[in-house]
Amino acid sequence: MSFITYLLNGISLGSVYSIIALGYTMVYGIAKMLNFAHGDVIMIGGYIIFTIMSTVGLNPILAVLISIILCTLLGITIERIAYKPLRRAPSLAVLITAIGVSYLLQNLALLIFGAEAKSFTSVIPVKPISLAGGRLTISGETLITIPLCVLIMTVLTIFIKKSKTGRGMIAVSEDKEAAVLMGINVNKTIAITFAIGSALAAVASALMFSTYTNLSSTSGAMPGIKAFVAAVFGGIGSIPGAMIGGILLGVIEILSRAYISTQLGDAIVFLILIIVLLVKPTGILGKKIQEKV
Amino acid sequence: MTTQFLNIKKLNKSTRYNIVTVGSILIAYAICMYMINAGNMSNLLQNLLVAMCYYGIMAVSLNLTVGILGQLSLGHAGFMCIGAFTGAFFSKIMINTMDNVIIRFTLAILIGAAMAGLFGVIIGIVVLRLRGDYLAIVTLAFGEIIKNVLNVLYIGYDSRGIHFSMKDTASLNLEEGGMVIVKGAQGISGTPRNATFTIGVALLIITYLIIVNLVNSRSGRAIMAIRDNHIAAESVGIDITKYKILAFSISAALAGVAGVLYSHNIATVQSTKFGYNTSILILVFVVLGGMGNLRGSMIAAILLTVLPEYLRFMRDYRMLIYAIVLIVMMIFNWAPIFINWRKNHSLKDAFNNILKKIVKAKKEA
Numbered sequence: 001m002s003f004i005t006y007l008l009n010g011i012s013l014g015s016v017y018s019i020i021a022l023g024y025t026m027v028y029g030i031a032k033m034l035n036f037a038h039g040d041v042i043m044i045g046g047y048i049i050f051t052i053m054s055t056v057g058l059n060p061i062l063a064v065l066i067s068i069i070l071c072t073l074l075g076i077t078i079e080r081i082a083y084k085p086l087r088r089a090p091s092l093a094v095l096i097t098a099i100g101v102s103y104l105l106q107n108l109a110l111l112i113f114g115a116e117a118k119s120f121t122s123v124i125p126v127k128p129i130s131l132a133g134g135r136l137t138i139s140g141e142t143l144i145t146i147p148l149c150v151l152i153m154t155v156l157t158i159f160i161k162k163s164k165t166g167r168g169m170i171a172v173s174e175d176k177e178a179a180v181l182m183g184i185n186v187n188k189t190i191a192i193t194f195a196i197g198s199a200l201a202a203v204a205s206a207l208m209f210s211t212y213t214n215l216s217s218t219s220g221a222m223p224g225i226k227a228f229v230a231a232v233f234g235g236i237g238s239i240p241g242a243m244i245g246g247i248l249l250g251v252i253e254i255l256s257r258a259y260i261s262t263q264l265g266d267a268i269v270f271l272i273l274i275i276v277l278l279v280k281p282t283g284i285l286g287k288k289i290q291e292k293v
Numbered sequence: 294m295t296t297q298f299l300n301i302k303k304l305n306k307s308t309r310y311n312i313v314t315v316g317s318i319l320i321a322y323a324i325c326m327y328m329i330n331a332g333n334m335s336n337l338l339q340n341l342l343v344a345m346c347y348y349g350i351m352a353v354s355l356n357l358t359v360g361i362l363g364q365l366s367l368g369h370a371g372f373m374c375i376g377a378f379t380g381a382f383f384s385k386i387m388i389n390t391m392d393n394v395i396i397r398f399t400l401a402i403l404i405g406a407a408m409a410g411l412f413g414v415i416i417g418i419v420v421l422r423l424r425g426d427y428l429a430i431v432t433l434a435f436g437e438i439i440k441n442v443l444n445v446l447y448i449g450y451d452s453r454g455i456h457f458s459m460k461d462t463a464s465l466n467l468e469e470g471g472m473v474i475v476k477g478a479q480g481i482s483g484t485p486r487n488a489t490f491t492i493g494v495a496l497l498i499i500t501y502l503i504i505v506n507l508v509n510s511r512s513g514r515a516i517m518a519i520r521d522n523h524i525a526a527e528s529v530g531i532d533i534t535k536y537k538i539l540a541f542s543i544s545a546a547l548a549g550v551a552g553v554l555y556s557h558n559i560a561t562v563q564s565t566k567f568g569y570n571t572s573i574l575i576l577v578f579v580v581l582g583g584m585g586n587l588r589g590s591m592i593a594a595i596l597l598t599v600l601p602e603y604l605r606f607m608r609d610y611r612m613l614i615y616a617i618v619l620i621v622m623m624i625f626n627w628a629p630i631f632i633n634w635r636k637n638h639s640l641k642d643a644f645n646n647i648l649k650k651i652v653k654a655k656k657e658a
Binding site for chain 2: 028034082085086088089090092093094095096097099100101103104106107108110111225228229232236261263264266267270271273274277278281282283
């Protein structure tokens with residue numbers, strides 16, 4: 001029974017990783033940049049929910065909605081100020097800017113909320129259920145996280161395949177210049193991508209901090225990196241890849257922490273990543289791009 | 294003979310460039326030493342002198358991978374970590390058997406470099422098939438693995454030899470009088486503080502010369518050809534495997550040297566100091582200094598090591614300012630608006646315009 005509990009916890013954590021990884025993978029696919037500040041948007045989202053709930057005492061669901069709106073605005077602002085001027089710059093310059101934004105968000109949070117870690121109250125109203133005569137307990141967080149992740153993934157896939165904006169995104173990711181010729185507003189498309197990614201980050205923050213309640217200015221960094229790993233794991237740029245990569249990563253992490261070593265959990269995750277990339281250098285669902293000479 | 298040696302204009306361009314670079318390092322060194330002796334240098338700055346050297350070495354060596362080989366590496370601190378631990382381990386074991394500090398420290402540096410270089414070869418082989426961001430993520434993963442494993446590693450030493458454990462000190466089964474050297478999360482403490490500013494500067498110059506010589510050699514040209522177009526390079530018969538691994542291992546070995554310098558400067562090494570944040574810090578040096586520009590790497594490393602310390606008076610706002618400076622510098626450097634603005638407002642043009650006006654005015658007169 002304990003194995004099933006670990007597995008469910010793994011899938012739950014993995015679902016959070018895949019929601020974060022979606023933001024990474026969409027931004028990468030469309031703007032061709034690694035948005036290292038993505039993890040810190042999660043942290044900011046967590047602080048927004050925390051502040052609203054502890055000061056105003058609003059309903060948790062409303063707090064999450066406000067956090068989603070504010071994070072979306074934050075994502076658009078970051079893109080507008082820091083990344084848009086660098087659209088034609090080498091990718092490393094953009095990467096360093098993203099790192100700068102990440103430092104900026106972390107230190108802003110440190111200044112506003114202080115160095116002391118806050119304890120986050122769960123926003124999930126569902127009670128845990130007991131199965132198999134009390135031997136298997138599934139937490140409310142797990143019950144909500146997994147279906148929500150599937151829902152988000154489905155809606156997002158439909159949005160990208162069917163809507164005009166979504167198909168515009170595919171066009172921009174395939175060929176920016178050709179997309180411009182087809183009458184697609186590239187700047188607007190990229191801004192929408194950042195908005196969706198940041199909104200998803202806010203959702204992920206509500207789910208993640210409900211389970212792992214420790215909230216500090218750096219608590220977004222490691223999930224951010226893990227989600228980046230998940231995105232690469234599944235094949236960066238691919239939406240189902242982000243989901244598979246995220247869930248696999250979560251399961252591997254929880255299982256290796258449970259059965260092999262608590263402290264070496266991260267090391268094992270990264271080792272498996274290296275092995276997977278050795279066998280399949282573009283990730284599980286990544287397309288191999290043939291280079292033309 | 295002497296006059297010919299001094300005739301700097303007859304030397305070729307790269308030699309002249311190197312003489313100027315090494316010369317400036319030496320002049321800076323001389324000024325620092327003079328200031329220390331005259332008591333003009335603050336304690337704050339004195340404590341940073343060796344740090345500037347090892348960060349300089351890190352930046353120059355990372356530039357070989359990122360700027361010259363053209364492969365983004367996010368795990369450079371992992372190699373530094375290996376060098377730091379190996380060097381400190383060697384010094385701690387040999388501290389009673391080897392009295393000569395110079396020989397012991399030199400050996401520590403060589404062993405640290407060799408160990409880090411070995412890992413560089415391993416990583417070089419692993420990442421051969423990977424490109425771009427996939428390579429970046431593997432180097433990041435590698436750095437985190439090194440950090441996590443060293444964080445739980447215990448190594449002890451007694452008359453029967455060296456004992457390893459991943460659990461705790463007790464499980465090492467040491468004899469009476471045995472010595473625990475690596476203590477898991479506490480790392481290695483009590484390493485002799487042999488690293489001085491002079492040694493640091495010497496190592497920085499040696500690192501610079503090694504990389505400059507590599508870049509200007511046949512191998513260096515092959516490495517740059519791989520960066521510019523690896524398919525074209527392969528088709529003219531360049532052995533990509535060989536040169537990639539060569540660049541990776543040299544870069545790693547030099548990072549190991551920086552690590553040894555680090556561990557003999559602070560006396561306590563902990564693996565958590567070499568996480569992803571340190572790798573990013575070094576990458577920031579390289580990108581700000583200019584990719585492939587070794588002199589720029591050193592200047593950026595020195596400036597950015599000193600800057601946060603001098604921003605201390607702003608207390609809590611210090612890292613905030615650092616982040617803003619980073620973003621503004623990148624935008625100022627690369628945004629098209631600012632590139633045009635700099636073209637229109639360059640000092641050189643302004644100077645030339647003034648000269649023209651003067652000439653014109655003279656002619657009219």
